[in-house]
Amino acid sequence: MNYKNITAIIVTFRSEKVIFDCLKSIKNIKKIIVVDNSFDKKLKKKVLLKFPRVNFILSPKNLGYGAGNNVALKKVKTKYAIILNPDTILFRECVDNLLILAKNLKNKFSIIAPSINGNIKNYGFFMNEKVKKQMVKKTAYFNVDYVKGFAMFLNIPKIKSIGYFDENFFMYLEEIDLCKRLKKINEKIIVSLDAKSKHLGAKSSNIGFKFEINRNWHWMWSKMYFASKYNGFFKSRIVAVPELIKLIIKTLFHLVFFNRSKLMIVNARMCGLLASFFKLKSYFRTKLDVK
Numbered sequence: 001m002n003y004k005n006i007t008a009i010i011v012t013f014r015s016e017k018v019i020f021d022c023l024k025s026i027k028n029i030k031k032i033i034v035v036d037n038s039f040d041k042k043l044k045k046k047v048l049l050k051f052p053r054v055n056f057i058l059s060p061k062n063l064g065y066g067a068g069n070n071v072a073l074k075k076v077k078t079k080y081a082i083i084l085n086p087d088t089i090l091f092r093e094c095v096d097n098l099l100i101l102a103k104n105l106k107n108k109f110s111i112i113a114p115s116i117n118g119n120i121k122n123y124g125f126f127m128n129e130k131v132k133k134q135m136v137k138k139t140a141y142f143n144v145d146y147v148k149g150f151a152m153f154l155n156i157p158k159i160k161s162i163g164y165f166d167e168n169f170f171m172y173l174e175e176i177d178l179c180k181r182l183k184k185i186n187e188k189i190i191v192s193l194d195a196k197s198k199h200l201g202a203k204s205s206n207i208g209f210k211f212e213i214n215r216n217w218h219w220m221w222s223k224m225y226f227a228s229k230y231n232g233f234f235k236s237r238i239v240a241v242p243e244l245i246k247l248i249i250k251t252l253f254h255l256v257f258f259n260r261s262k263l264m265i266v267n268a269r270m271c272g273l274l275a276s277f278f279k280l281k282s283y284f285r286t287k288l289d290v291k
Helices: 016-025 041-050 064-073 094-104 156-161 174-184 209-231 233-256 260-277
Strands: 006-012 031-036 055-058 080-084 088-090 111-116 133-136 139-144 151-155 189-199
Touching (some): 006 016, 006 064, 016 088, 041 055, 064 156, 064 174, 080 156, 094 151, 094 189, 111 174, 151 156, 151 189, 209 260, 233 260
Parallel strands (some): 111 189
Antiparallel strands (some): 088 189, 133 139
16 A cells, blocks of 8 residues: 555644554554644654654644644645544554545545444534445445544645635634535545544543633634634524523532532633634633643
8 A cells, every 4th residue: 555645644732641552553654744732842752752754843832723733734745644633543454445445536535534443423414414325446435514523534635725724713613614615615525434443532632621621612612603604693693692591500500509610611611602702712722731
């Protein structure tokens, strides 16, 4: 198999606990770019000691998922790239099967996602449609509207043509947005049953409870921004009002019973929603302890 046609991209943030298993699973890929959003010099040394061919980029600031991947994508010289979360592991022959399917499809696709151990849990539709399994030269796949961002095999010329990821997103929904933009111009997005992966889920960072605060703030911000982008300013805000009322009620409830951790999470969700509601940029960043 010709691995010269593919570059692997991994964006990290305090990902020391999972990154090495991820890198081990893609050892056959010759070109690997890691963009580290936590400016972790110690991690860079450890990675390069075990995987010296990795191009390890230390970002001076936390760029988030989309912008971090864009940094690497703009450096890609190969026909394809595979974006991986650091808590993703590719099964044996996963990359081979992705390359085979790309060849069989004659490059008429934008994104192929590996299945989760043969299941299609990472597929989705914007509208209710019947999923149809298809075959091309004995390779099984599904056409879908969007895939999750933990593992995406990209046709670089297609992705470049629409301007990569929307960097207004910091975390969450940026891959769904990318897929939606591709579907608008009738590009194919596919899930492969033959290419298999494992995703640990929410294990990319080791910052503990701070990650929960960060995750909840950005989920609500991104959800509001996504709705505004595709449903319009007024409709998205009308829909957001009941959600805001629920969060206010939950805040009062946790204040009465003094559940500090849940109060902090609800507060993060409400602040993220309000920031996006009033068209503020996605400004929240986790404060790291000095390493």
